[in-house]
Amino acid sequence: MTSSPAPSGSHHNFYADYVIQYSYADADPSNASDELELLLRKLWEVGLQAEVRPGEDSNLLVFVRASRNKSLQRAIYQSRIRDWLHGVRSSEPEDESSAEPQTESERLRIINHMITLPRDLGGAGITPKHGHWKNVIAVFPLHDEEKNKEYLTDWSKKTFLSEEDLDQIRDKFGESVGFYFAFLQSYFRFLLFPAAFGFSSWLLLGSFSIIYTIVNCLWGIIFIEYWKRQEEDLSCRWQTKGVSIVRIKRREFKPEREVQDQITGETRGVFPTTTRLQRQLLQVPFALVSTVALGAIIATCFAIEIFISEVYTGPLKSYLCFIPTILLSALIPTMSGVLVSVATKLNDYENYETQTAYDTALTQKVFVINFITSYLPIFLTAFVYIPFASLIVPHLDVFHLTVRPFVSKEEATTHDNFSIDPDRLRKQVIYFTVTAQVVGFATETILPFVKQRFARQYKEYKKKKTGRTNTGLEDDSHNTPKSSYDDHEDEVQFLTRVRKEADRDDYNVTDDLREMCIQFGYLALFSPVWPLVPVSFLVNNWIELRSDFFKIIIECKRPSPIRADTIGPWLDTLGFLSWVGSITSAALVYMFNTSTDGGPNGEPSAIKGWALLLAIFFSEHLYLIVRYVVHTTMSKFMPHNVRREKTEQYMIRKRYLESTLGARSSDEEEEVTEKDQSMEISDITRKTLEDDARAWTKHDTDPEERFWMRQKGWRESAQVAHSIIKSQADEEGKKEQ
């Protein structure tokens, strides 16, 4: 039982690989003790060492360490065998005894599997927050604080992350987080061009420039195709290509019936696809309800806003104009929250078999909500308010009636000389692409940090009140705080830190990816309105990358490494947004471009339906053609790591084939010489002819077999051929004479 060498640099984590957080607050003490005993026994059975320490708030912290090298090696070997059988690895893994985790994330992933996988797959079957283990509230690895700080200071000094930096993120937090940072990095790098181009066109061409729009669309196509290549490249570099095939059933999956497979003879739970499809039909009413509910809120607030800011001239206007903003900020998050919870219920009801399928389906549903809340306001302004304002605004009379008491008679007719605010669209785009991004950053990063601080201070305060003393208030100062838990003095500092980490939130990479995709949407859909959009995003994303890393290391538990070979459904979302962008951009440019003579120049009355539709038709199809061309062109170039993997596969095949071909040619050689000798003897002589005749009578008189016996060996055939050719030549010679 030798203890395995811990990965370098994690000494200050006391060699602990994982911490299991167990809450006995809601459990009967004796039950809790039994459960813990079972937990510890199970961990020990799969070969993990455990130590128990008290945690905060009726929590126990079970420190887990893969000390038995053999068990870990076996788990690694099994995981690799599984990968190989599913085609994720191209070569058969080496012997079990030489299996070592290649990266920290592989080690952590394997240990996580050892803890959470069911017994028949070789794990301890501990499922946090689920089933028997509902009191296990978290299973998480510990942050590598030194390295984290090092990275953060390092990155704050440079503009681009190098490939090695991404590798380090992947080593620490796993591939799925690695892919997010790689995407963010690629996106940031790609933004440099539209930012520079956008800035120049803002100076030289103004808004709604045709050139800027074309360049922007083209940039979107190239970026998405580039990212697809990049994804493939990274998945080869990180050896996770095709990893989504190796899927484990969701624990929440409820089979409709048990079916015995005729071939394998196994009984397995089956959920019919047709039933799931029927359930998925509920997505249609869901999408409609979401659109109507959110659309109604947004449109109403929008109408009120227009009414107040542009029609209403009564008293309190400066205060009233906050009403729509307040309404929006109150109603939209509430409604979104309700809809997201409905979406989650729907998704649970659809009963997916694997986590990947579940996540993809949920992402798609939530995207509908995001799409409406993010882009509908601008859509309303651009395609409803501006073209149809003169038709719609008079109907805001409905409100007029309610507001009438405050409005003087003369002012009641203002809507007749109402004029459209042409700057509203730009203001709105600026709001969504600058203000909202800053607000988002604050609510996402700063607010939780402040909240955490306060929560901690409040806790300390409460503890102090209950008579305990704890100097842990000085969070980041490295003097050893005295423990309130009778901790051994060596461990006080470590345990204090672990207790804090246990208190943090889980990190969710999907939310961060969503944010980036929605951001990309503004760029694809509306950036012709204000060409500085990419500049704003460029600045934002430089900060975003660092702040997201900060969020992971300071505000969240360290995520368990999850393998991935893609950013998942978001890739399709990007493609979809870019496509819709080709439509909206064309429409915007046609309607608001002021440089062309024929166009409406932003005059709503001058918009011609057929011209608008023709512009959209051409733009969209041009987009599709260009996308096809870019896609086929880029698919011809193989990324570096893909090529390397292909070559490796080729080498494996070649070695294998050579071993069979090599055996062949040596065999062949022998045979040839042997035959050649027999050949020499069998030159046509009277004797052989007689032999032939005898052989024929001996044989059955099968004419088919006789056909093959007329010429003995290739030399005789060649002689026959020669004689045929010669006779023909002779004949021709005769004719010519």
Next chain:
Amino acid sequence: MTSSPAPSGSHHNFYADYVIQYSYADADPSNASDELELLLRKLWEVGLQAEVRPGEDSNLLVFVRASRNKSLQRAIYQSRIRDWLHGVRSSEPEDESSAEPQTESERLRIINHMITLPRDLGGAGITPKHGHWKNVIAVFPLHDEEKNKEYLTDWSKKTFLSEEDLDQIRDKFGESVGFYFAFLQSYFRFLLFPAAFGFSSWLLLGSFSIIYTIVNCLWGIIFIEYWKRQEEDLSCRWQTKGVSIVRIKRREFKPEREVQDQITGETRGVFPTTTRLQRQLLQVPFALVSTVALGAIIATCFAIEIFISEVYTGPLKSYLCFIPTILLSALIPTMSGVLVSVATKLNDYENYETQTAYDTALTQKVFVINFITSYLPIFLTAFVYIPFASLIVPHLDVFHLTVRPFVSKEEATTHDNFSIDPDRLRKQVIYFTVTAQVVGFATETILPFVKQRFARQYKEYKKKKTGRTNTGLEDDSHNTPKSSYDDHEDEVQFLTRVRKEADRDDYNVTDDLREMCIQFGYLALFSPVWPLVPVSFLVNNWIELRSDFFKIIIECKRPSPIRADTIGPWLDTLGFLSWVGSITSAALVYMFNTSTDGGPNGEPSAIKGWALLLAIFFSEHLYLIVRYVVHTTMSKFMPHNVRREKTEQYMIRKRYLESTLGARSSDEEEEVTEKDQSMEISDITRKTLEDDARAWTKHDTDPEERFWMRQKGWRESAQVAHSIIKSQADEEGKKEQ
């Protein structure tokens, strides 16, 4: 050297697997003899038996037979190993000595490889019509006449081919021909519905019905998605899934430079992708030139036709109206031929590495030409002539001037009261979907058959004149014809047949597939004009399937089996045509539907641009959404054979995993008991605590290691956990008191 058992039912082929046709007409007799000697030697070296017989017209026929069982087995084994390494087979092939061809087509394919593959891949390197072997004009297997006749009579009696029939086609002619017939069969079966629906709507709804159009588009989507599934299913059934990966370099590929691979150390010919892309840019001018050249011819003939039939009223009208038809039939094939040869040159210049890539690229180029010649005439009528006739026809005056001498003064003004022929569109569609199909059938099947007969009779006649006698005129009568070649009397009949087969054309499956795709195009693009289109195609395709089979077995050499897992680039073509169909159908229905009140009812002047474009916009996007939904829905259902293959793969994985897991659990068991005993001893006693203390002092005083030594074994941890929980419970109990 035992002779392998020949596949059943091919006795009348004298066990011959392949016939190599060698022409010594252009060669020097001694050179020819040398070449033949080399040929025979090479064949013998790879383990093939050969017999030489004279052929017609200075040809030699080399009969080839895989008589050495061992060589064939080795070739089969090697091919299977290669498949396995490339992932085409899911299981490692069994031992070499038990390798038997599973089907006739596998046997023939392997023997073909033995003949044609280069030496380093284990073949004889005989490359027909290429390089050193330019006098080898064909390598072909012999038809299995009995079976062929059996199938033909069998199929003429039934409506649908069964899966077994398709399997038999595949066994005889290989997967690529099998896929064509499977496609034709699926297409025919699917046509039943639109034929029935089209017939009813022709009776009840008339032309340009919205309902018919929607159903037709939906049918197209479902058919294409169904075929994709079907293709996957068949490729699993025929075990060719992913076979396009196992590709062999084209012999015509010219590398730009030799590069030594850094990893493999091999030198291989490289042709840079960028150079190829640059060359591919020539496709753009090619497409433009094709469009302009063919478009000009078609438009001109069209203009002449309209002028003569609708404007011109002078003498000889009944004769003159044939001019455009004659011009078209003369010019279009000539121009197409020129363009196809240009396309082939372009394709050669693009220098593809594999045959698949080459074929795909050529197919795409030729499709551009096909698209224009097939659909442009109808496009012109529907979207140029009918809407704009009143604008364009007056400009046909250009011709008027030249025709003036024949036209009397009064009639010169007829174009003023010119009226559009509303029936022209329907007539044209009927022409292309009925007449042209019949004409195509005649030129494709009947004409070559008649031509072949005449050519043969002419040959016999010539031979008779040169003094030889041959009674082979009675082609299908089975009396033994006397030979003119001193054939052995057993072989006369066989050799006469083989000589005839050697004289036939090669079969090209691409042409037949193209015909079907173009036909599908008429259905997708224009069938709302005349809802009987699918009825016509249904009838046509019943005959087509049989006549194509007839063509293969009577008019062509038996094709060498080629593996395939798809119908190739034609699948994309179908998708493209169906998409374009959603646009044209919407436009046609909007323009010509007479039932709606708002529409133009076929009145050109009433067509509103914005309404037309809006109809197209909605139709196209509805199409795309429906296609997405149908695609995702159908992808949820796994075809039968795919499921079976997945299960087999699963079983292989399971067996492998179990073998490692099994080893594991038995190991584990031992370990557990062993540990358990040590556990019992290590219950906390004063002694063990003392031991611990001693162990610590012995150990280095690493606090990290000490952390893990405080609790010995899981039982002690459980006790600690219990005490923590208990103390907390006690405390809470105290507080509550």
